[in-house]
Amino acid sequence: MIKDLRTCLVRAPAGSGKTEKLARRFIALLKLGVPPERILTITFTEKAAAEMKERIFSILKEEDRALWRNLKEAVWKLRVQTIDSFCLSLIRTFALNLHLRPDLMVAPDSEVLFLSSCYETLMRIAEKRNSPDYKLLLDLIADGSFRGWQKLFRLFKDLFGQRVFLLKSPFMVNQEPMAGPMAEDLFAVKRALRNSQTGEKEVWFPLWRKFYAGYFARVFSIFKDAFLSDYSAKKKEKGLLDFPDLEFFVYQLLHTHPEWQNILYLFDQNTDHILVDELQDTSLLQWQILDKLTEEWRSGIGAKQEREVEPTLFLVGDEKQSIYFFRNATSEIFARVRDRLHSFLGERFVEETITDNFRSLKAIVDFTNFLFRRVFTGGEGKPPYLTPYSEFVVRRDNPAIGKVEIILEWGEGKVAERRRKEAEIIAQRIKTLLGSEVVFDKGEKKIPLSFEHIAILLRQRTHLAIYEKALRDYDIPYLVVKGIGFYSTPEVRLLLSLINFLLDPYDDFSLYCILKSLFPLTEKEIFLLRSEGESLFSRIKKKNRTLFEELASIRGRMREFPLPVALEEILTEKGGFRIFFSEQEYYNIKKFIRICENLWNEGKSVWEIRDYFSRAMANTDEPKADIAWEEMKAVRIMTVHAAKGLEFPVVIFAGLDESLNLSDRSDFIFEDKGEKGEVIYLPERELKKLCPAFAERKEKMVEEEKRIFYVACTRARDYLILTGIVPQKISLSRLQWVLDAFSIRYEEGRISSPVQLPGLEFLTATDLRRLKEMKGIEKPVPEKREIDVADLRLDKGKWVEGLENERVIKPVTKETAEDLRRHGEGAIILGEVIHKILERIARGELVYEDSALTRESEVLCELSGLTGEEKESVVKEVLRQMALLRRPGLKEIILPCEGGYAELPFLLVADDVIYQGRIDRVIVQNEKVSVYDYKTYRVEREEIPQLLDFYYRTQMSIYLQAVSFLFPGKRVEGYLVFTALGEIFPVREDA
Numbered sequence: 001m002i003k004d005l006r007t008c009l010v011r012a013p014a015g016s017g018k019t020e021k022l023a024r025r026f027i028a029l030l031k032l033g034v035p036p037e038r039i040l041t042i043t044f045t046e047k048a049a050a051e052m053k054e055r056i057f058s059i060l061k062e063e064d065r066a067l068w069r070n071l072k073e074a075v076w077k078l079r080v081q082t083i084d085s086f087c088l089s090l091i092r093t094f095a096l097n098l099h100l101r102p103d104l105m106v107a108p109d110s111e112v113l114f115l116s117s118c119y120e121t122l123m124r125i126a127e128k129r130n131s132p133d134y135k136l137l138l139d140l141i142a143d144g145s146f147r148g149w150q151k152l153f154r155l156f157k158d159l160f161g162q163r164v165f166l167l168k169s170p171f172m173v174n175q176e177p178m179a180g181p182m183a184e185d186l187f188a189v190k191r192a193l194r195n196s197q198t199g200e201k202e203v204w205f206p207l208w209r210k211f212y213a214g215y216f217a218r219v220f221s222i223f224k225d226a227f228l229s230d231y232s233a234k235k236k237e238k239g240l241l242d243f244p245d246l247e248f249f250v251y252q253l254l255h256t257h258p259e260w261q262n263i264l265y266l267f268d269q270n271t272d273h274i275l276v277d278e279l280q281d282t283s284l285l286q287w288q289i290l291d292k293l294t295e296e297w298r299s300g301i302g303a304k305q306e307r308e309v310e311p312t313l314f315l316v317g318d319e320k321q322s323i324y325f326f327r328n329a330t331s332e333i334f335a336r337v338r339d340r341l342h343s344f345l346g347e348r349f350v351e352e353t354i355t356d357n358f359r360s361l362k363a364i365v366d367f368t369n370f371l372f373r374r375v376f377t378g379g380e381g382k383p384p385y386l387t388p389y390s391e392f393v394v395r396r397d398n399p400a401i402g403k404v405e406i407i408l409e410w411g412e413g414k415v416a417e418r419r420r421k422e423a424e425i426i427a428q429r430i431k432t433l434l435g436s437e438v439v440f441d442k443g444e445k446k447i448p449l450s451f452e453h454i455a456i457l458l459r460q461r462t463h464l465a466i467y468e469k470a471l472r473d474y475d476i477p478y479l480v481v482k483g484i485g486f487y488s489t490p491e492v493r494l495l496l497s498l499i500n501f502l503l504d505p506y507d508d509f510s511l512y513c514i515l516k517s518l519f520p521l522t523e524k525e526i527f528l529l530r531s532e533g534e535s536l537f538s539r540i541k542k543k544n545r546t547l548f549e550e551l552a553s554i555r556g557r558m559r560e561f562p563l564p565v566a567l568e569e570i571l572t573e574k575g576g577f578r579i580f581f582s583e584q585e586y587y588n589i590k591k592f593i594r595i596c597e598n599l600w601n602e603g604k605s606v607w608e609i610r611d612y613f614s615r616a617m618a619n620t621d622e623p624k625a626d627i628a629w630e631e632m633k634a635v636r637i638m639t640v641h642a643a644k645g646l647e648f649p650v651v652i653f654a655g656l657d658e659s660l661n662l663s664d665r666s667d668f669i670f671e672d673k674g675e676k677g678e679v680i681y682l683p684e685r686e687l688k689k690l691c692p693a694f695a696e697r698k699e700k701m702v703e704e705e706k707r708i709f710y711v712a713c714t715r716a717r718d719y720l721i722l723t724g725i726v727p728q729k730i731s732l733s734r735l736q737w738v739l740d741a742f743s744i745r746y747e748e749g750r751i752s753s754p755v756q757l758p759g760l761e762f763l764t765a766t767d768l769r770r771l772k773e774m775k776g777i778e779k780p781v782p783e784k785r786e787i788d789v790a791d792l793r794l795d796k797g798k799w800v801e802g803l804e805n806e807r808v809i810k811p812v813t814k815e816t817a818e819d820l821r822r823h824g825e826g827a828i829i830l831g832e833v834i835h836k837i838l839e840r841i842a843r844g845e846l847v848y849e850d851s852a853l854t855r856e857s858e859v860l861c862e863l864s865g866l867t868g869e870e871k872e873s874v875v876k877e878v879l880r881q882m883a884l885l886r887r888p889g890l891k892e893i894i895l896p897c898e899g900g901y902a903e904l905p906f907l908l909v910a911d912d913v914i915y916q917g918r919i920d921r922v923i924v925q926n927e928k929v930s931v932y933d934y935k936t937y938r939v940e941r942e943e944i945p946q947l948l949d950f951y952y953r954t955q956m957s958i959y960l961q962a963v964s965f966l967f968p969g970k971r972v973e974g975y976l977v978f979t980a981l982g983e984i985f986p987v988r989e990d991a
Helices: 018-031 046-063 065-073 083-093 111-127 132-143 145-161 163-168 182-195 198-238 243-255 260-270 284-293 295-299 333-348 362-375 415-433 464-473 490-503 508-518 523-529 536-543 545-560 563-573 583-601 606-616 685-690 692-713 734-742 765-775 817-842 850-863 868-884 941-966
Strands: 007-011 039-043 079-082 273-276 312-317 349-353 403-410 438-440 446-448 454-458 478-480 635-639 648-653 668-673 676-681 716-726 745-747 750-752 760-764 808-812 900-910 913-925 928-935 971-978 983-987
Touching: 007 333, 018 039, 018 046, 018 065, 018 273, 018 312, 039 046, 039 083, 046 065, 046 079, 079 083, 083 243, 111 132, 111 145, 111 198, 111 606, 132 198, 145 163, 145 198, 163 198, 163 243, 163 284, 163 668, 163 676, 198 676, 243 260, 243 284, 260 284, 260 295, 273 284, 284 295, 284 333, 312 333, 333 349, 362 403, 362 692, 362 716, 362 734, 362 760, 403 415, 403 765, 415 454, 415 464, 415 648, 415 716, 415 765, 438 648, 438 716, 454 464, 464 478, 464 635, 478 583, 490 508, 490 545, 490 563, 490 583, 490 606, 508 523, 508 536, 508 545, 536 545, 545 563, 563 583, 583 606, 648 692, 668 692, 685 692, 685 850, 692 716, 692 734, 716 734, 750 760, 760 765, 817 850, 817 868, 817 900, 817 913, 817 928, 850 868, 900 941, 913 941, 928 941, 941 971, 941 983
Parallel strands: 007 312, 007 349, 039 079, 039 273, 273 312, 403 716, 403 760, 454 635, 454 648, 478 635, 648 716, 808 913, 928 971
Antiparallel strands: 438 446, 668 676, 745 750, 900 913, 913 928, 971 983
8 A cells, every 4th residue: 555655736847857756756656566557647748758758767777777677678558648649548448438430530630621511511501591590690690791701700710619618518608689680789789889988888788798698699509509510420420530529528428428437437447646747738628537537536435445555646837837828728727726636635635846946057047036026926815817936946056157138229110120120139149149158068068159059939920030031141040940830931832833833824923933933034034924914824835935845844744643743753853952952941841742642642633632722821820840950050949839848058038028919809708617617708899898807818818928938038048138129118018027127227328227136137239239349240241132122223125025225113102202201100000000901801801890990900000019009099090080981982992892902913114114013992893993092191171182183193193004004995093082081082184
């Protein structure tokens, strides 16, 4: 009988050696005679499972050779696995009980099945016009006005993401809609919401919430009864599960299946101890599974009591590293687990908090303690979602102090401009560090700092390209680890262009991509081949027979061989692998071809494969191909989430000044309360402000950002660098936390702080420039100068046949220099926001509703560097102008329509100038083409005649000529739409 081990909850902060702790617990059980197959160890990644096994064997080989040999012979008995693989093994064991195939597989991507089921379900309902579902579907679509179908689809996608929560237990939602037809109620609600004051909103809030609860109940009835049944049937037919199914089916097995007691008995017969890694990453559903599996253990009944075995749980984690809120993980799980175990086990349960840090040098530990004991505010008597902080102490066997640098530059500008400044600073600092700093290997031996010792951590990848460019400019080798955006990479775009070209050689854009990538053609040479009204492929056939035959050979190869084979052969023959030579590009190509091969082997046609990839292009989160990056001599760039569980000698955390990402785009709150759940659906921004649950969610998002910051700082072993650009107005950000904690001041070009910590230093961009000059570091001059299109002059006769004079490309911009002079940069930013919104509405990508317009405006403002009052002012003006554009005669122009074009690109050759630009809106109707130019700044009515004349001379005349060439034989008319007035005026030559 095991008497000296108890169930334990261990708080193990970053660098405290939690893997070692888990391995030691496992070995202690082995030494007490517990067979390895009776110990279940749950990790949350395959990598962590492999590291756990490696650590166990490493310790035993060093300390107990006999036990090491015994375990090595029984290695197949080790049960160290991820939560997903454990659930899958349990499902396969009881597959017949669940009416599933025992050989079932897990689908790596459920997106295709989801889209197929969603479309087929809605089409099937639409065909049965006398059914109750059809009438309900019409009501729901009418609710969304002209975007009702897309709105319904978006709701389905949100519900799909939370389907396990919605199915596993009953949830509470008011299912009584307000009286009257749904569409009338919706518009009445929205009108009242817009027109009411704050006090009235609070009074009416319960009624509005009741209305949307009824709306949600109607959507859910179709989602559950029609869509989910179809989706489940498709998976069952193919013998597939998706990842959310794994936990859901196990939950069902243990809670609602008639044989649940026998299933628990069989598990109990084979398992005496459970070890859990990364408890903070555990969702409530995962904990409910573990809780049920160990229910009899805590009650002291069952088979173990008969065998006099004391079963135990050993759970290790750190609330401060809980950064997967978007995956339903929560730091609150610690308090819930602790209370649950303590109530059942009493003295048989023990808590332990580790304070040792074996990873970082003293400067980093002291800095982390000082900063985060002020940032984290949780503790006794505080809400459970607030994170507590306990300090740790240096236990690393190295007397070196280490370094922490905070590098700040004061300046204004848009977000992208600030990131460019910061990226330059980071590149300069890396260059100045090389050759002058040393770091330590794992044996604490000094080694010269090299590129592979440095990691740049980002909160998000929004401005990744800017950091990459700065590193390239300074000849710094780098690689992006665990990058996403696979389908937006140039190499993948080229492969899709090859497939498009096979199916349609007259696809000019795809052919252009192929010519630019695989053939030694310049922009000028491609332009020479173009002709009005004739495809590029047809023109090549007439003008360049050799090139045409090469292209025909490519198409022939793709017809002759299986598509995956043809793609690889074409790239090899045309030197594609020399063009895309980096390891990441090479493996991205291999990944694309592997996906293509799988689809081909499933019997998909080239058309179906093309359609699959065309839909997949919308998935911006698809990971790039995995590469073995550990041994590459290059700076690593990755997100903080990708860096979790890793450590680096030098860590540079960029973007301190970035505003916290608190944009709450979800209209749902799903609260799992154990046996019952609660759903709150509020699509209106104003209503969210009145709802305590949405306010609490925003506080949880702030807390998550604090934990992400903590994880970033604790990845560093020897050297930590934080960088940012300090704007005049500082929004809620990591920069604000640092400035407040260290009382940082900026005076006469120097940074000062009353806080003195060992190894802590504050630097400015000026300090870096001095260091750069001392080391003689210069930014390498590229071989080819980057040319602004406005200054590009073309060689005589080489662009257009018969051209005798030099021609200049001249961009035709939306806002003229006169606009900038008269109205200022703020009006230009407002114009950019409104133009983007109008474009998205016209393309059918954005709902013309205040809530959607507000969300889009806020995002666009933040991308332009506007925060606080400036952002609120722009958003308010956007909503005012968009309300004016709902007037008859204007709304029809803005909404999607047949023959409508938004942001239509053009190239117009006129005399010695080639004009290039985009036209806001063009609508082709019968023999007439209407050209609309949006002007977004405020004007006085008496200015209109003069402005009509000015804009005809500077812009509209060019637009009208360009459209005349694009649509020959049609009557072309031009109009200016002054959005701030909500009025439209025709523009003529005699205006």
